[in-house]
Amino acid sequence: MTPRKDLLESVAAHAVVLLAVAFSLYPILWVVSLAFSGTTTLEAQVLPVPAEPTLDNMREVVGSQWVDTQGDSHWLFGRQLLNSLVVSLTTAVVGVGVAIPTAYAFARFEFIGRREGMRLLLATQMFPAVASAVPLFMILETLELLNTRTGLVLCYASTSVPFAVFQLRSAFEAIPVDLEEAAMVDGATQFQAFIKVVLPVARPAIAVTFLFAFMTAYNEFILAATLLDDERAFTLPVVLQRFIGEYDARWDLFAAGAIVVSLPVMLLFYQVQRHMVAGLGAGGVKG
Template structure:
């Protein structure tokens, strides 16, 4: 019989949880305070409360425009579109290629399987910045510099191996008996894969896609190296422009950071049900 926690234990547990949440949220509150403060220079204080509250920094970042030829381009909107499209395409390419590859590694035996897995693991040991120069030369030869397609190609080269490793473990955790039961009932292996394995692996696929999206959405070094047109910048490169060599516009940087985080927060909200679901939930529901 489980013992009920005492009042003191319950209070201590909740106090620790509140302290942990406060510790995690304190930097975020400082960003919010800087974004909505009218003062130009951050002042040290215990409580991050906006001083002289204003929306000026937020509107300056979101409403940024630039003349391109005879047209006026909404710069922030273009950069936001660049980031979201590149991140979505990277996640889609990574997951689409990784699903059949991971399933084959998890279910079949073939020549070169272990060597291929070790080779993919070896590619994950090198930072992406180490390949910046070769990637720049390849994209320059292909004419893909300053393009979203070039960024997707670069990001997919790292998201595909990561996604394969993630999904391989997920497919291995799904009992083979589920597929065999479906095939006994007349389903082909491909049909069993579509109707049994994929629904069971849906939470893992959602998590993998989310990580691929976030890694591409937040990446800075390759984007700053491969892009030199302001209207083609992604949001991390845009934010870096507010921190110069001799001055730093912390107010606009904080305002931009808040807006940049909104798509990721929205994606977390949409995928929250899959993030907490069990890996085999789809295979045991009647």
């Protein structure tokens, strides 16, 4: 193959990649343009550039306040952001924490009902969230957990556990049993081999599962909108929906809120991806 042909192929490959990146970023540029634009109307333009650039939309979204019965003002958006982060992180920790030993048992041990149990867990993923909204509302109302973070965590964690078990079971099955046997030959117990050998090797899968559980809870809207009616208990998806009314739509505020809401997910992904890379070579044995 001639150098000129190599150069042409390299240029063509880079051009395709650049087109794919531009295609992916173009909608994001529209959101950024709306968020920092001083106008509230959508204007058709090839290159989305903020009209009358301003930070007023960001200030209006982030600086929202609520007044208590004593007349004191409090930072409403900060409380709503805290609601989303607490609920999502707790859901991910509980879901993955319960799923890890469960998935390991399904992957390594033989017991009665093993296959049927996995099928039952998989069947729970076939029902949409809206189908369980009314029963969950009645249960939480009976337990007096409406408009609480605890109620949302219970709902979200109950749906994240089956998905996490299904994901992690495949990861544990892909890890050679020889690694655990080698550790036990050196004197480790089954539990020590699980902690010191299996978990480090499975770290990428655990990190991905944690990220998916967090994002699912962080972006969930239907249950949150059904179970919450106090703006102080709102999560961020419900907050964003309030900018789009029946007779009026504040797309500028919606875009500004969407950018702010996406920042925690971006930061979490940056942290998790380092653990994914670090876990690829961990837990192995020297040969």
